[in-house]
Amino acid sequence: MKKQQLACPSATNSSGASLFGVVNVHGVVSFLPEKVELTEELIELGNQSGSAESKFRYTSKCVESGCNQWTGSACGVIHQLKELDLSEMEQKVQRCPIKNECRWFFQEGISACKICPLFVADFLEKGEGKMETAV
Numbered sequence: 833m834k835k836q837q838l839a840c841p842s843a844t845n846s847s848g849a850s851l852f853g854v855v856n857v858h859g860v861v862s863f864l865p866e867k868v869e870l871t872e873e874l875i876e877l878g879n880q881s882g883s884a885e886s887k888f889r890y891t892s893k894c895v896e897s898g899c900n901q902w903t904g905s906a907c908g909v910i911h912q913l914k915e916l917d918l919s920e921m922e923q924k925v926q927r928c929p930i931k932n933e934c935r936w937f938f939q940e941g942i943s944a945c946k947i948c949p950l951f952v953a954d955f956l957e958k959g960e961g962k963m964e965t966a967v
């Protein structure tokens with residue numbers, strides 16, 4: 833049986849990726865009804881006024897061992913996020929357009945979806961090279 837190709841839920845604003853979430857006025861990600869494939873124009877628009885990854889969520893193919901976050905058997909990002917004490921900040925689970933293909937959902941189930949909207953994709957570059965929430 834062919835292995836399912838999973839999607840990275842914390843991709844960058846780049847060619848081949850799709851937009852699927854927007855950081856709302858409360859600093860939490862609201863997911864779009866459907867993902868939107870990026871065009872050159874959308875990539876440029878995303879880069880206006882600061883880092884696109886601090887305002888939007890993007891998805892692209894999970895490249896597994898081709899990514900620095902791959903542990904050898906899984907995505908390490910969601911493991912790191914789950915180690916943070918976020919229980920008081922957990923979000924109501926939203927309908928998400930990439931749920932059927934999401935790497936984090938595949939690994940962690942619905943518990944990933946409760947904290948996922950709190951993060952943007954550039955969190956790993958912030959602080960001391962660690963994570964930062966969108967809120």
Ligand code: SF4
Pocket residue numbers: 841928929930931932934935936937944945948949
């Ligand atoms: S963890 Fe859940 S909410 Fe976040 S992108 Fe994956 S399926 Fe969507």
